[in-house]
Amino acid sequence: MPAQTHLFRCLQDNYGVLVHDPSTGATASIDAPEAAPVEAALKATGWRLTDILVTHHHGDHTGGIVELKQHHHCRVTAPLAEAARIPAVDVEVKQGDEVKVGALKARVLETPGHTAGHIAYWLPDEELAFVGDTLFSIGCGRVIEGTPEMMWQSLLKLRELPDATRVYCGHEYTAANIRFAKTIEPDNRNLAAREQDVARLLAQGKPTIPSLLGAEKKENVFLRADVPAVAAAVGLSGHSPAEVFAEVRARKNKF
Numbered sequence: 001m002p003a004q005t006h007l008f009r010c011l012q013d014n015y016g017v018l019v020h021d022p023s024t025g026a027t028a029s030i031d032a033p034e035a036a037p038v039e040a041a042l043k044a045t046g047w048r049l050t051d052i053l054v055t056h057h058h059g060d061h062t063g064g065i066v067e068l069k070q071h072h073h074c075r076v077t078a079p080l081a082e083a084a085r086i087p088a089v090d091v092e093v094k095q096g097d098e099v100k101v102g103a104l105k106a107r108v109l110e111t112p113g114h115t116a117g118h119i120a121y122w123l124p125d126e127e128l129a130f131v132g133d134t135l136f137s138i139g140c141g142r143v144i145e146g147t148p149e150m151m152w153q154s155l156l157k158l159r160e161l162p163d164a165t166r167v168y169c170g171h172e173y174t175a176a177n178i179r180f181a182k183t184i185e186p187d188n189r190n191l192a193a194r195e196q197d198v199a200r201l202l203a204q205g206k207p208t209i210p211s212l213l214g215a216e217k218k219e220n221v222f223l224r225a226d227v228p229a230v231a232a233a234v235g236l237s238g239h240s241p242a243e244v245f246a247e248v249r250a251r252k253n254k255f
């Protein structure tokens with residue numbers, strides 16, 4: 001039976017998401033920004049929390065862990081490299097490890113840059129990826145603890161996943177990200193079409209998450225630093241993709 005997901009808002013602009021295995025009843029919360037919205041989502045779905053899968057140590061992804069674990073006695077899985085900065089961790093994971101939620105299998109991808117130990121969870125059989133604050137819909141996370149080169153390599157790792165992968169990220173930033181992406185790629189027709197789709201979803205009060213990785217590859221400028229037209233747009237023709245990525249990211253920081 002395919003995995004079921006349930007997306008909901010947390011804090012100011014964070015997303016929480018539950019992933020549920022109907023065959024065993026197991027349910028994971030991807031990160032835990034705060035306890036109350038996760039509890040409300042569990043109540044709404046009738047699912048029982050068995051796991052929390054943590055992407056990185058930031059407080060807006062970990063603030064609810066302790067309270068949820070006390071209530072549900074769930075297992076907390078977190079990146080090995082950041083486990084000391086995350087509360088109540090039971091299982092520490094690294095690149096290539098497999099994490100099971102009931103019968104669902106997730107593979108751990110190390111995606112450093114936003115934080116030094118950030119990880120993503122990829123469920124190949126379910127065509128799902130939970131990418132925290134590394135890749136956003138038409139955007140990417142700020143490079144806080146790593147280098148632009150490191151972040152670019154992490155984004156390349158995610159870009160290698162199949163086009164049909166549904167990508168869940170930690171925040172609703174899509175509309176602002178599109179406004180920025182258009183400054184670099186004003187003639188990207190796929191991006192223009194996405195802008196209309198996103199405007200329609202937001203007008204209906206709907207989330208723009210998940211996004212399809214195949215669309216991100218065509219529309220997300222941060223995944224396109226090795227496209228010659230993107231390099232040219234930021235005046236860096238002939239430079240390395242990592243240098244182009246660094247310039248695009250620097251421009252977004254000031255946007």
Ligand SMILES: [Zn+2]
Pocket residue numbers: 056058061114133
């Ligand atoms: Zn973060």
